[in-house]
Amino acid sequence: MKFQGSPGFTHAQRDRIGVLVTNLGTPDAPTPSALYRYLKQFLWDPRVVELPRPLWWLVLNGVILNIRPRRSAKSYATVFTDEGSPLLFHTRNQANALSTMLQSRGHEDLVVDFAMRYGNPSIPSVLENMMQQGVRRLLVVPLYPQYSASTTASTFDAVSDDFKRRRLLPELRFVNHYHDFEPFIAAAAQRIQAHWAEHGRADKLMFSYHGVPKKYLLNGDPYFCECHKTSRLLAQALELGDDEWMTTFQSRFGREEWLNPYTDETLKSLPAQGVKSVQIFCPGFSADCLETIEEIGEENREYFEQAGGERYEYISALNDRPEHISALADLVQLHLSGWQAPEADPERQARARAQGASE
Ligand SMILES: C=CC1=C(C)c2cc3[nH]c(cc4nc(cc5[nH]c(cc1n2)c(C)c5CCC(=O)O)C(CCC(=O)O)=C4C)c(C)c3C=C
Numbered sequence: 001m002k003f004q005g006s007p008g009f010t011h012a013q014r015d016r017i018g019v020l021v022t023n024l025g026t027p028d029a030p031t032p033s034a035l036y037r038y039l040k041q042f043l044w045d046p047r048v049v050e051l052p053r054p055l056w057w058l059v060l061n062g063v064i065l066n067i068r069p070r071r072s073a074k075s076y077a078t079v080f081t082d083e084g085s086p087l088l089f090h091t092r093n094q095a096n097a098l099s100t101m102l103q104s105r106g107h108e109d110l111v112v113d114f115a116m117r118y119g120n121p122s123i124p125s126v127l128e129n130m131m132q133q134g135v136r137r138l139l140v141v142p143l144y145p146q147y148s149a150s151t152t153a154s155t156f157d158a159v160s161d162d163f164k165r166r167r168l169l170p171e172l173r174f175v176n177h178y179h180d181f182e183p184f185i186a187a188a189a190q191r192i193q194a195h196w197a198e199h200g201r202a203d204k205l206m207f208s209y210h211g212v213p214k215k216y217l218l219n220g221d222p223y224f225c226e227c228h229k230t231s232r233l234l235a236q237a238l239e240l241g242d243d244e245w246m247t248t249f250q251s252r253f254g255r256e257e258w259l260n261p262y263t264d265e266t267l268k269s270l271p272a273q274g275v276k277s278v279q280i281f282c283p284g285f286s287a288d289c290l291e292t293i294e295e296i297g298e299e300n301r302e303y304f305e306q307a308g309g310e311r312y313e314y315i316s317a318l319n320d321r322p323e324h325i326s327a328l329a330d331l332v333q334l335h336l337s338g339w340q341a342p343e344a345d346p347e348r349q350a351r352a353r354a355q356g357a358s359e
Pocket residue numbers: 024025026027043048049068072085087144148150151210211212213223251253284285288289290291
């Protein structure tokens with residue numbers, strides 16, 4: 001095995017701290033061929049689908065990749081804009097705003113960038129770029145508030161797979177979750193309150209999270225519990241009574257049982273129970289994407305209205321709202337503690353100057 005070196009390396013280059021923000025990833029275009037590439041990479045990840053590989057290879061390549069790319073491309077076409085996929089442009093905007101906010105808080109020499117677990121910009125390409133800019137201490141921040149092996153651990157796999165081929169490794173810190181981080185809860189509560197100020201309240205506030213197969217919970221994934229904790233803290237922050245809110249799980253895939261109650265089935269049943277108006281917020285999605293805009297904003301609205309519901313409002317994600325960026329900056333600063341910025345260390349600065357002068 002030949003490990004990849006760092007061709008541009010010089011001793012005079014100052015060590016820098018990097019912050020890599022990541023999210024799930026999205027197809028490059030709303031076309032069947034782009035969807036084929038994206039879904040093939042995503043659904044072949046053993047963290048996402050935990051079925052025996054030979055069986056899953058047959059189902060994925062024999063059935064799913066023959067049907068789903070065309071179907072999903074149609075859904076994606078309804079959410080893509082001139083700026084591209086919402087997940088991509090929101091994540092880019094978040095990283096830019098985070099960089100600006102951290103600079104304004106005195107972190108002037110941080111390298112802040114973003115990457116996607118699947119698709120582009122890929123984690124290896126962005127890591128390479130950051131290493132070339134002198135990043136020797138790296139904080140990875142997956143924008144998944146709740147930990148799940150299928151998302152958070154999969155991101156760790158991608159970072160460590162990249163490290164496996166490198167000679168020079170940065171020091172690594174990795175944010176596992178922030179489902180109960182007070183500034184995050186406060187930002188989400190503020191988002192909901194802003195919606196109420198504009199539109200008033202509804203009979204029920206639903207917190208809808210992306211689901212995972214129920215067996216992941218039974219096998220020890222804390223995701224379900226972390227979702228419930230986020231909901232409970234949000235309900236507390238908003239001073240909601242027990243019958244004013246609920247937690248549900250969306251985006252089921254395949255036939256096996258997933259975390260429940262399911263968002264779609266719940267919405268179909270609520271009008272018959274006297275709930276005529278609902279507002280839905282998705283606290284697990286840090287950025288709007290197909291699963292919020294199309295699935296919650298459109299598809300589930302129809303289920304609720306067809307079942308007799310009268311008022312349905314989707315409360316958009318935190319995206320690059322200032323309160324979200326501020327919460328993320330708090331999270332980054334918490335995790336950077338002890339990693340003094342090189343400029344703030346006078347001894348190191350003097351050493352770097354002397355070294356630069358002697359070369
Ligand atoms: C097949 C299993 C899947 C698991 C497990 C899963 C977990 C999971 N996903 C997210 C966040 C997102 N998922 C998104 C899209 C999406 N998810 C799956 C499947 C699983 N997800 C598929 C096949 C797709 C693609 C769309 C489709 O064909 O239906 C997205 C949106 C991406 C976008 O481009 O907009 C997000 C975000 C979480 C948080 C999670 C586990 C906790």
